[in-house]
Amino acid sequence: MTRVTRVPNFTFAATLLLALPLAAVACGGDSASVISDAEARAIGTRPVTVEPTTPVERETPVAPTERKPDVRTFETAYDAYTAGEYRVATAMYRTKVDSAPEDAHGQYMLGLSSWKAGDFVAAKEAFDKSIAIDPAFVKAYFNQARVLLDLDRAPEALEVIQMGRTIDSASPEGLRLVARAQAESGDIDGAVTTYHELLGRDEADVWGLNNLGMLKLENGDVEGALGPLARAVQVRPTAPVFLNNLGMALERSGHPVAALNRYELAVLHDSTYHKAVANVERLKAIVTDSVRVDEVDVGEIAERFRQEVRLWKVEAPVVPAVELPTP
Numbered sequence: 090m091t092r093v094t095r096v097p098n099f100t101f102a103a104t105l106l107l108a109l110p111l112a113a114v115a116c117g118g119d120s121a122s123v124i125s126d127a128e129a130r131a132i133g134t135r136p137v138t139v140e141p142t143t144p145v146e147r148e149t150p151v152a153p154t155e156r157k158p159d160v161r162t163f164e165t166a167y168d169a170y171t172a173g174e175y176r177v178a179t180a181m182y183r184t185k186v187d188s189a190p191e192d193a194h195g196q197y198m199l200g201l202s203s204w205k206a207g208d209f210v211a212a213k214e215a216f217d218k219s220i221a222i223d224p225a226f227v228k229a230y231f232n233q234a235r236v237l238l239d240l241d242r243a244p245e246a247l248e249v250i251q252m253g254r255t256i257d258s259a260s261p262e263g264l265r266l267v268a269r270a271q272a273e274s275g276d277i278d279g280a281v282t283t284y285h286e287l288l289g290r291d292e293a294d295v296w297g298l299n300n301l302g303m304l305k306l307e308n309g310d311v312e313g314a315l316g317p318l319a320r321a322v323q324v325r326p327t328a329p330v331f332l333n334n335l336g337m338a339l340e341r342s343g344h345p346v347a348a349l350n351r352y353e354l355a356v357l358h359d360s361t362y363h364k365a366v367a368n369v370e371r372l373k374a375i376v377t378d379s380v381r382v383d384e385v386d387v388g389e390i391a392e393r394f395r396q397e398v399r400l401w402k403v404e405a406p407v408v409p410a411v412e413l414p415t416p
Contacts, residue, residue, distance in 0.1 A: 166198065175206035186215075193223035200229070204236055212236045227257045234266055243273035261287060261294055268297075272304055280304060288317075289401035295324045299331055306338055314338040316394030322351070323391040329355040333365040339385070340372065347383040349376050 163169040166181035182199040189195055200215035216233035219226055230253030237246035247270040254263040264287040272280035284301040287294055302318035305311075318335040325331055336351035349372045355365035 166202070170198065170202055170205075175202050178202040179206050179208070179211075186218075190218075191222055193219045193226055193229070196222065197226065197229050197232075200236070201232060204232070204239075209236050209240050213240070225256055227253050227260065227263075230256070231260075231262055231266055234270065238270060238273060241273075243270050246270045247274065261291060261297070264290075265294075265297055265300060268300065268304075277304070277308055285401045288398050292395060292398045292402075293324045295321050295328075295331070298324065299334060302338065303334060306334075306341065311338060311341045315342060315390050316397065319387050319391035320394045320398075323388070323395075327358045329359040329362045329365055332358070333362070333368065335387070336365075336368060339387075340368075344384045345372060345376050346378075346381055347385050347387060348372060350381060350383060 163172065163174070163177065163181070166178050166185060169175075169181055170178035179199065179202040182195060182202050186192060186195045186199055196215050196219035200212045200219060203209075203215055204212035213233065213236050216229050216236065219229040220233065223229070230249050234246040234249040234253070237243070237249060247267065250263060250266045250270055254260065254267070257263060264283055268280040268283040268287065271277075271283060281301065281304065284297055284304070287297040288301070291297075298317040298321035302314045302316070302321065305317070306314035315335075315338050318331070318338050321331045322328070322335050332351045332355035336348040336355065339345075339351060340348035349369065352365050352368040352372060355362055356369055359365070
């Protein structure tokens with residue numbers, strides 16, 4: 090259902106060419122449930138820019154700083170990790186594994202800390218050791234794959250993901266990573282098919298919805314991106330990242346008022362989310378009319394997509410897990 094606004098679309102269209110690229114957005118991770126749900130969202134995300142096209146689902150790890158880690162500030166390495174002091178956590182976990190090198194979880198947390206500190210090589214080494222100590226440690230495979238994706242080694246990452254999936258073939262995290270690795274390997278159709286399977290299993294998988302929408306947006310299918318992104322916001326209506334991403338799709342499809350409304354909602358829920366703040370400031374210069382009624386029924390778009398996904402429960406193909414050789 091279309092609603093009325095006094096903002097002419099030609100004003101938006103003329104200005105958009107000057108306004109691009111849009112502010113980079115965090116596109117949401119594959120929601121790796123590593124330690125806790127809150128930590129998982131931080132671990133499994135990575136920033137996305139729309140121009141030029143880049144892969145989804147990554148938050149750029151924090152770059153190392155020059156200051157010397159002060160391990161005395163925290164009682165445990167995990168305290169440092171959860172506080173976002175990744176260099177400190179790395180130093181503390183390294184001390185821990187030096188004294189207990191066969192501790193698979195310690196090696197795993199060293200890998201996570203090193204990855205978040207921006208040291209991909211050290212992270213890969215730590216995950217390698219964690220897997221060698223405990224070959225059934227599924228999360229180590231999946232986060233090892235994320236490191237490989239950050240190193241632009243998507244085919245190798247896909248192999249590691251599938252190794253993890255032989256242990257837990259039902260993991261939605263594994264399927265999301267398969268889709269991401271396929272996309273980064275250039276197999277866009279394969280990635281879309283995998284997201285269809287994922288959503289066929291769980292129509293409310295919010296990161297799957299978000300990632301499918303962003304994949305379509307990055308590859309020029311703006312109208313196709315609206316459905317999954319609108320549905321992601323329907324499932325998680327207060328999540329700034331999903332609101333911002335939906336705003337981008339709405340803006341690209343010629344709905345500046347609806348886009349600005351979503352950007353502002355993102356800022357309302359997180360005033361420190363600078364990407365959404367930048368989008369609000371930029372688009373406010375375009376949307377000058379005081380009437381701020383959506384030009385499009387976003388709820389209807391979300392519901393229409395939800396009904397479409399229900400068909401995938403029957404039609405979605407299964408992504409096979411590779412067979413591992415017998416040791």
